[in-house]
Amino acid sequence: MIGKLRTFSAVALFVLVTPFLALAQLLALRGLFSPDIIPRLWHRLILKCLGLKVRVRGSLSDKRPLLVASNHISWADIMVLGAKADVRFIAKAEVAGWPGMGTIARLNRTVFVEREQKRKSGEQASEIAQRLIGGDALVLFPEGTTADGNFLLPFKSTLFGAAKLALDAGAETVYIQPVVLAYTRLHGLPLGRYRRLFLSWTGDIGLLPSLLEILSQRAMDAELHFEEPVAFASNSSRKEVAREVESSIRKKFRVIIQHPESSR
Structure with missing residues (x-):
């Protein structure tokens, strides 16, 4: 019963507040104020609805x-x-194309990539390069899909091509910052292998069941670690940089899930 009440209250808060934030973001995108403010407020609202507490170590690099x-x-x-x-x-x-979420993603100025349609790759590559050069910090998930919360999947070095695109567009150096994210506790207790697996979102789990599961709990902790950025220049090897970034993330992730207290 308590879980249902938590879910209802969280959904009600989301439904009431999101339309107003979406309207404000539309105005921001038209130049009335910075378009960086509303997305962060909206994401914070979602964390509150989910009851998800995040411990942060380090910070986003100011290098561009x-x-x-x-x-x-x-x-x-x-x-x-x-x-x-x-x-x-x-x-x-x-x-x-996802109902609701697609609109929110567009308002957050997400770059959408169609990997299967090569005829659009040039246009998409140009947008990514210009956004990077313009100062936007773009998040890339180099595993290419979600893992199970216990292990990392191999990184796809081809996805680091976005850095090469910015170099081709005139940047002297692109910085790639490894970021490590792990879900560590539920109701104050360390997550075991099974619970991490259940709370992950793999291809076999629908979005709605995953959302409802987290909403019903509303007491999960996560850790977010910002590591030192790696410089990517014209003479850098994409595969070597990808391996360096992957190694950094993999080592820190292992420490966090095995010994969450020692990673703080």
């Missing part, structure tokens, strides 16, 4: 152009990153 590379566990990763840093996201094109 900046590409943020994070491991990927759940749809909630977007909310965690968006609430704690002024970032924008690179997402697969199908997200744009």
Whole structure:
């Protein structure tokens, strides 16, 4: 009963507040004020609705152009990153068609990428490069999909091509900042392997069941670690940089889930 009441109150808060924030963001995108303010407020609202507390270590780098590379566990990763840093996201094109969420993603100035349609790749590449050079910190999930919360999937070095695009567009150096995200506790108790698996969002779990599960709990902790950025220049090897970033994230992730207290 308590879980149902928590879910109802969280959904009611989301439904009441989101339209007003969406309208404010539309006005911001038309130049009335900074378009960076509302998305962060909205992501913070979602964290409040979810009852998700985030412990942050480090901060988003002030170096630009900046590409943020994070491991990927759940749809909630977007909310965690968006609430704690002024970032924008690179997402697969199908997200744009999701009811409600697609509109919110567009208002957050998400870059949508259609990996299967090569004829659009040039236009999308140009947008990513210009956004990076323009100062936007873009988040990339180099695993390419969500993992199960216990392990990281191999990184796809091809996805780091976004950094090369910015170099081709005139940037001297692009900085790639590794970011590590882990869900660590539920109701104050450390998450075990099974609970981390259940709270992740893999391909076998629908978005709605995953959302309802987290809403019914509303007492989850996460850790978000910003590591030192890696410089990517014209003479850098994309594969070597990808391996360096992956190694940094993988080592820190292992420490967090095995010994969450020692990572603080």
